[in-house]
Amino acid sequence: MPRITEARQPAEPSSAEQKDRYRRMLRAASRLGAMHGLERMQMHDVAKEAGVAIATLYRYFPSKTDLFVAVLHRQVDQLGLDDVVAPRDGASPGSRADAVADVLVAASRRMLARPQLATAMLQANNAAQLQGAREYTEANAAFHRMLLTALGVGDEPEDEDLRMVRIVEQTWYGVLVSTLNGVIDLPQAEQDIRLAARLLLGPRYDATPL
16 A cells, blocks of 8 residues: 655755756656556665655655655646647537547546556555645646636636536546456547546537537
């Protein structure tokens, strides 16, 4: 099981040198997590590969949970709204549901390209959610903002918008887990994501085109 996050908050990098070390630690965790997963990866191996002292690693990431949620947050940040799949034949012009599905499919492809890392990130995200960790809150908020933007919602979403985004995210999460567990393959996962987005979002958001 991941270590329980310590009471103290992880440090935040401020200087250029600290930010460089921070990125190196995340890159090392991504590579080693893709090879070994959450349980088998060792923090001292991350520190060694990143070229930092183990104390430095723990200052920024008190646990594997903190580390892999930060990796997930970085992936969300790297997934820009332009990073979507090409338009599909028969797609409805201006469909908000399809716009959200495009983002979720792109995120799925990126995550599922490295299954062990994807599993590690999801396990860490679960643990961080139970703990109410800051990294989980920030990563979750960033992902919700991306979906709200794809949905065409402004800077002041209504409660109903936030609920819809949460439901879509939870459905997507279940599809990812099924894919990682070998229940469905990637093409089936993408079809499920698109169908879920249309069923959940279409009735509310596609009555009026973008």
